[in-house]
Amino acid sequence: MNAEELGLPRSRQANERLHAMVPGGAHTYAKGDDQYPENLAPVISHGRGAHVWDVDGNRYVEYGSGLRSVSLGHAHPRVTEAVRRELDRGSNFVRPSIVEVEAAERFLATVPTAEMVKFAKNGSDATTAAVRLARAATGRPRVAVCADHPFFSVDDWFIGTTPMSAGIPAATNELTVAFPYGDLAATEELLARHEGEVACLILEPATHTEPPPGYLAGLRELADRHGCVLVFDEMITGFRWS
Structure with missing residues (x-):
């Protein structure tokens, strides 16, 4: 089955237009048509609730929910x-808006383990900021990423470990090491092998399953013992564990 047989002629044409102007055909890696079966990547027209419609008029349940960020539906x-109310008040001022104050206060009241908050534009900026802070606080160069989790950032410290590593120096890639999820012994061995180097x-x-009993507490103990920072990427889980 191809795009024509499924009824996606306009999506096919729109994808061709995208590829003519946008490298990879999308501005976000996970949205690329190479992430879908060949010739079966619809181009979206609009969405409402849990559903989206493509430019050919087909309706879908959008399981991904805007890469998990549209939790209330479109x-x-x-x-x-x-959004309309705030647009009428203006945006992108040269100084912080009172809305930022109120959002920060509400966030800190909602997440009691947080002492301060810095809002970021996307997940890559947030995880990279955490890595940079960890390196600054510890004075160490290496980053240990979980090998079983598919994506952390578009920035060099992570993307250099993927097939999209072109343009990233080997010296940068060598600073990122990996550990397996759920295996405290292997993680401790990694930290011991790079003693004093892992920031x-x-x-x-957690992903689609709960973490093994005692695993996160065990990581906390390992990180404390080896003097490194423990970073939870909760772009999807949403502060359930932090």
């Missing part, structure tokens, strides 16, 4: 109303 009335351990605390 075009939720309260969200769109709040942080970074992982998703």
Whole structure:
């Protein structure tokens, strides 16, 4: 089955236009048509709730929910109303807006383990900031990433470990090492092998399954004992473990 047989002629044409102008055909790696079956990548027209429609008029349940960021569904009335209200007040000022103060206060009240908050534009910026802070705080160069988790950042410290490593110096790639999820012994061996060099351990605390009993507490103890920072990437889990 191809795009024509499925009824995606406009999506096919739109994908061709995208590839003519945008490297990879998308501005976000996970949205690329190479992440879908060949010739079966719809181009979206609009969405409402849990559904989206492509430019050919087909309706889908969007399981990915905007890469998990649209947790209330597309075009939720309260969200769109709040956005419209703020647009009428202006945006992108040269000084912080009172909305930033209120958002920070609400965030800290919601996440009691947080002492301060720095909002970021995307997940890559957030994880890279955490890595940079860990390196600054520890004075160490290496980053240990969980080998079983597929994505942490588009920045050099992570993307250099993937097939998309072109343009990243080998010396940078060598500073990133990997540990397996759920295996405290292997992680301790890694930290011992690079004793005094690892700035942080970074992982998703949970994915489609719960973490093994005692695993996260064990990582906390290992990180403390070896003097490195423990970073939870909770772009998807949403502060359930931090």
